[in-house]
Amino acid sequence: MFLIERLDALVEQGRRLPGTNAVMVDKVAATDLIEQLRVAVPEEVRQAKRINEESSRLVERAQDEAERIIARAQEQAAFLIEERELTRAAEQRSEEIIEEARGEAQEIQAGADAYAANVLVKLEGEVVKALQSIRRGLSALDERYPADGSEPTEADAESAIDERTHAQL
Numbered sequence: 001m002f003l004i005e006r007l008d009a010l011v012e013q014g015r016r017l018p019g020t021n022a023v024m025v026d027k028v029a030a031t032d033l034i035e036q037l038r039v040a041v042p043e044e045v046r047q048a049k050r051i052n053e054e055s056s057r058l059v060e061r062a063q064d065e066a067e068r069i070i071a072r073a074q075e076q077a078a079f080l081i082e083e084r085e086l087t088r089a090a091e092q093r094s095e096e097i098i099e100e101a102r103g104e105a106q107e108i109q110a111g112a113d114a115y116a117a118n119v120l121v122k123l124e125g126e127v128v129k130a131l132q133s134i135r136r137g138l139s140a141l142d143e144r145y146p147a148d149g150s151e152p153t154e155a156d157a158e159s160a161i162d163e164r165t166h167a168q169l
Contacts, residue, residue, distance in 0.1 A: 003040055007033045 010030055014023035 003037050
């Protein structure tokens with residue numbers, strides 16, 4: 001840029017030819033500036049090319065990095081979606097297991113209640129039989145010993161026990 005400005009200044013300082021737009025400049029000074037431009041311009045062009053190539057590499061690296069970031073983000077999103085689905089499936093399965101357990105618990109409770117009722121009915125029958133046996137025994141004693149006030153002897157009690165045992169057999 002410095003050389004171009006010097007060349008421009010050389011043209012501006014040149015003498016104008018009357019009636020034309022032409023300017024007379026010092027040939028040696030102009031040729032010297034042109035030669036310096038020939039030397040400088042290729043170096044500038046090479047620097048511009050290097051800068052352009054470097055910027056292209058930077059853009060390419062940035063694009064590669066952006067693609068890697070996008071790929072990682074997509075992988076992570078897929079993982080999170082899969083994890084969420086697995087969690088949802090596990091929660092659903094746990095609810096199913098709980099419902100199954102409740103159903104089984106109700107069945108077991110119903111079975112236990114039925115068994116307890118059956119045992120209590122049988123026990124009631126046995127108690128009724130025992131109570132009837134007790135009443136028969138008391139009746140038999142009442143028949144043997146009327147209410148005259150006499151008390152049974154030990155022999156009478158043993159005889160009543162023997163009769164009851166025989167009756168049960």
